[in-house]
Amino acid sequence: MLAAELSPVDWLVLLQHELLLFASLFFLLGTLDELAIDALYMVGRARGRIRTPRIDRSTVEGRAIAGPAAVIIPAWHEDDVIGATMRHLLDAWPQAQLRLYVGCYANDPATIAAATRAARGQSRVRIVVHSACGPTTKADCMNRLYRAIEGDERREGLRFRMVVIHDAEDMVDPAALPLLDAGLAKAELLQLPVLPMRQRRSRWVSGHYIDEFAEAHAKAMVVRDWLRAGFPSAGVGCAVSRERLALLDLQAGGSGPFDASSLTEDYELGLKVAEAGGATKFVRVRGDDGRLIATRAFFPRTLETAVRQKTRWVCGIALQGWDRMGWSGRPLDGWMRVRDRRGPLSALVLFVAYLLVFLTGGLAIAHQLGLARAPVVTPATKALLIANAASLGWRAACRALFTAREYGPSEGVRAVFRIPLSNIIAIMAARRAVAQYVFSLLGGTLRWDKTEHREHPAVSQEMLA
Structure with a gap:
């Protein structure tokens, strides 16, 4: 079909397909990275090299x-x-x-x-x-x-x-x-x-x-x-x-x-x-x-104070860190620095993923109303989606287990439901961090944008045992 024959809704279907490929591929790369850390952790535990005395x-x-x-x-x-x-x-x-x-x-x-x-x-x-x-x-x-x-x-x-x-x-x-x-x-x-x-x-x-x-x-x-x-x-x-x-x-x-x-x-x-x-x-x-x-x-x-705090982390580690610390000569250290600095890219991929949720839902409704064709899902795309779904389940299970070990089963369950909020904070912080970094490149001075503290856990009744 010629481009001139495509309707606005058809263009949205094409956009949805391209964004789906982009998000799925980068999610898969992130999955492989995390699975490597998981595998090393399990090997270390099995060999007794990683333990908590x-x-x-x-x-x-x-x-x-x-x-x-x-x-x-x-x-x-x-x-x-x-x-x-x-x-x-x-x-x-x-x-x-x-x-x-x-x-x-x-x-x-x-x-x-x-x-x-x-x-x-x-x-x-x-x-x-x-x-x-x-x-x-x-x-x-x-x-x-x-x-x-x-x-x-x-x-x-x-x-x-x-x-x-x-x-x-x-x-x-x-x-x-x-x-x-x-x-x-x-x-x-x-x-x-x-x-x-x-x-x-x-x-x-x-x-x-x-x-x-x-x-x-x-x-x-x-x-x-x-x-x-x-x-x-x-x-x-x-x-x-x-x-x-x-x-x-x-x-x-x-x-x-x-x-x-x-x-x-x-x-x-x-x-x-x-x-x-x-x-x-x-x-x-x-x-x-x-x-x-x-x-x-x-x-x-x-939400505001969490975003401000994480903005400083992302700007200092992922953006300033690239300029200031460079890359180590050791491949292992280079891998770790890639992990440290992936925040802005991860935030972009997460933003695309959440955008896809709304876009896919809208196109599904349009298809039911006869206003759009059904999106074509290739075998490769389907395989990526299955792999990413399995990865999401694994990541949620890991997050729940580690949280439950320190804070109890109820917090382990909440940890799964807090994942979307964590992602939203990461997206907002990354956008703000990029803006701050550009400001610094243009000659602006970045100051101590610290978090204000009103209560101390040693004396506050806010703390949960």
């Missing part, structure tokens, strides 16, 4: 550490939670050799006041005020904290053994600090899992974070650790040896170990340490009470 909490919690440790927390407009975070951390980690550094800005007096109240009577706390007006970037604030650490070392004649990075809303595990301290004997960068806390008033938006982290920090990260592929730090629950930070600072020409121009300095930190030949370790351990030793926190509970 258990420890007796009573012998670990409060145990003395081998040398001075600095904990750094950058804070901007965190007056609602910083006090609770500091008090909980100091109670959970009573080790005398611990020192907590909280970074604030001169134009944020509320956070300075809240941190000062929490530090009252605590000799282990330093409040560091940045001379620049905030917000700059999280990395810039951490560089200011690093300079404060150097100053204390010079004045007091001491040398910290490690620096632990946390966010202003984190709830630390009492056993975490001794574990990180012991791990420094084998690695220069150690990362604990992150466990988002359930919230009664946001079972869906905040809930989708528990699904994603439950699977990522129980499977993908442990596989990368087992394969000795460089993995990104999470920016919380991350310990770096003091000597490695000094080397990173030296490599940066003395501008600081954290790149102040990066939106995702945490992601880059782990990869930089691995690239420089430093050993990294993902520390996944359970206590004898069955609880994972991890960093717990509330994650965004509204």
Whole structure:
């Protein structure tokens, strides 16, 4: 049939067919990628190379550490939670050799006041005020904290053994600090899992974070650790040896170990340490009470704040990361970086898939009314659709199982129904991230578009047990 003879509805049928091929092929590629990780995970479990050891909490919690440790927390407009975070951390980690550094800005007096109240009577706390007006970037604030650490070392004649990075809303595990301290004997960068806390008033938006982290920090990260592929730090629950930070600072020409121009300095930190030949370790351990030793926190509970947070992740990792980090020479690391940076493409494919749902439904109605021909499904297209349907079922089952293991069967069931919401957030974040990236290419300055925190899990009644 000539193009001139095609009706508008016929053009829609052709469009639907082409979009179906596009989405199906890229979904299949994504499926093969995920199945490779699944297969490696199962092989590692079967061979005993991937396991989660258990420890007796009573012998670990409060145990003395081998040398001075600095904990750094950058804070901007965190007056609602910083006090609770500091008090909980100091109670959970009573080790005398611990020192907590909280970074604030001169134009944020509320956070300075809240941190000062929490530090009252605590000799282990330093409040560091940045001379620049905030917000700059999280990395810039951490560089200011690093300079404060150097100053204390010079004045007091001491040398910290490690620096632990946390966010202003984190709830630390009492056993975490001794574990990180012991791990420094084998690695220069150690990362604990992150466990988002359930919230009664946001079972869906905040809930989708528990699904994603439950699977990522129980499977993908442990596989990368087992394969000795460089993995990104999470920016919380991350310990770096003091000597490695000094080397990173030296490599940066003395501008600081954290790149102040990066939106995702945490992601880059782990990869930089691995690239420089430093050993990294993902520390996944359970206590004898069955609880994972991890960093717990509330994650965004509204659609707007979730999209804003994930925009920063996508822009920093997938878009800026391509420019800033390039590609490693090792094929294994290259594969992992492809996985890290596939967010915008995955979002595009998901958008096309949801568009196809509406387009196919509309064409089916038009066909029943005699306004359009039935779409032609070739054997190859049919095979792709069957493969992708099976893949969707497998992915949903994996998501449910990993979520149920940490949060119980009811959350495992909810995890399946939260998948569409997770996809929608990813699509919205990717569109916003591309716009931000283009803005930066045109000379714009990207600032710390941080998530605001109103409640802390250590004191809030929002938390579900």
